[in-house]
Amino acid sequence: MVVKIAAASINHLDSHCRKGVRTPDYYWPRGPSPLPHIPGIDGAGTVVAVGPGVTRLREGDRVVLFCTRGCGACEHCFQGNPALCRDVYIVGRDCNGTYAEFVTAREDHWVPLPESIGFETAAAVPGIYTWAWAAVRKAGLRVGSTVLVPRVNGGVSAAVIQLAKLHGATVFATAEMELMAQRATELGADAVLPLEGFAAELRERTGGRGVDAVFDHVALDWPQLLASLRSAGTLVTWGATGRQMPVERLEQLFYREVIVRGTSTGSSDEFREVLALVRSGRLSPIIDGKIHLSGAADASHRAEGISSFGKILLIP
Template identity: 35%
Template sequence: MQAVTFTGHGDTDVIEYAEVPDPDVGPEDVLIDVKAGALNHLDVWTRRGLPGLDLELPHVPGSDAAGVVVDTGEAVTRFEEGDRVALSAGVSCGECEFCRRGEYPLCVSYHVIGEHVPGVHAEYAAVPQDNLIPVPEGVDWVTAGSTTLVFQTAWRMLIDRADLSAGESVLVLGASGGVGHAALQIAAHAGAEVYATGSSEEKLRYAEAHGADHVVDYEEENFADWVRTETGKRGVDVVVDYIGAGTWRDSIRSLAKGGRLVTCGGTAGPNPETDIPRIFWNQLTILGSTMATPGQVDDVMELVWDGTFEPAVREVLPMSETDRAHALLEGREGFGKVVVRPDSELE
């Protein structure tokens, strides 16, 4: 079969669309005929080489995909041939103290399909049955293959970790990104007043169309100054910041007293300077978040399937052009997700 691979870490020139062996189907695995998958910044970091990440190379990336079940392992009970499914990429042991209390993303052996183990950007993928969710008839493959990771991540960040309530205010940084545009919709759905940042007029208009009440071009104006002006120097209740080093101090400065900053990553750097006095004087809370529990995945994806939440897709490309897809993410071009489909699906 054909799959996206890289044999070493580096720039986009390490990416190939090449012939690889068909996947082995274990007893608990489901074999999927992949129809579409989406890229996330996680794919860029994995390709570049995350510190401490020891991958078996060549590596097949991809933590988002959807397709049709074509075979099942002997112990599979949840799916059968012909079912429509999408990937939920977080893998937990189900047995440690965190899993026993339902906090699966805190699992001591938690890992992510596509990051720590082979991913799903291929013609076929073998996936543990517990990492698949049903896709209703009528949901198109681009939607099904591009929403699970970012919407579950943003849902857990805002609804679970930040405990967002109707009437509160939220600032979403990087509103044109995958997690960002999901967070906009979730915050608006929760009844919050939504502030958002972007780097172009096009991105700001998209942000408004996806739930933002107030927008600012962060390249033209300091977003913390803007937030404090817009809120009468109060600040917002919650900041969603997955940017990291370049925004951290201003994210903290944007918070109201008692506010919460929630983060799931650091696309611009993992080690920011921080403002400790402001954190303790203003009684701020810093919250980390990763992926979601199975129940949270079900809750948010139900709202995707019924059209309440809608993914923005900036481009759909053949998997043979995955290098270009990576370049689109790294260049911050456009709004929303970049989707890749097996070349055989586009013939």
């Protein structure tokens, strides 16, 4: 089916595709994106044409893209998690994406969009907020939980703060820049701690117990992150750009029964749950700016900048 794009948004995966960043075969076995390539894994718009196999949607329907699709037959697909499928297929990586006026993709990539959610808001949701929602669910947060979000930036980690607060958690954060510390506070972080010695301060603030969960997107500070966790606490990780792994502190994992969980893009069901939060007014995606589609190159560089906070939208 063909969708006329009303708004798209920029993600780090788009940059990886553009730069030819190599992703391990066990995650994306299809290899590099085919060239020439149009990036973009997030977008929303209106159906303008359907093929004979389309049964749920019709011309004129408002839709938002869920970029990930599995084979539909393996154990992970049956469990609703196509991101773990060996044959995972991602619109914007394995085929042309949403940096365009029109996008062609199978019906099972599109989710109906309620009239109460605008196209621009919808385009800011899938990649970042579904990922964050999956991370928060894996940590099992509830009212009264305590969490740490280290080195907050404007991506998934910021969304984690919003979603953790929706669960009634107390949120601690660290930040590399004063701007990021300020934005984390505005999102609801209860305290932003200095990077130097934050584990000791967290222990003091939690009466020596440590936090219930840590959400790490960089793979830096792991010795302090593990020291910040309570015994049997959970560390959820989804990034490794820092490449600093805690080899010398691995004994903490078994002596203190720490749980380490990885998370990736989330499932289509989790995406629908996030859309429901947006529709109810409980969640507002962070939008950093809007740029015309013709300025996609400049918008991509802006999104990669250290001061970017929130989603940058591309408007055709």
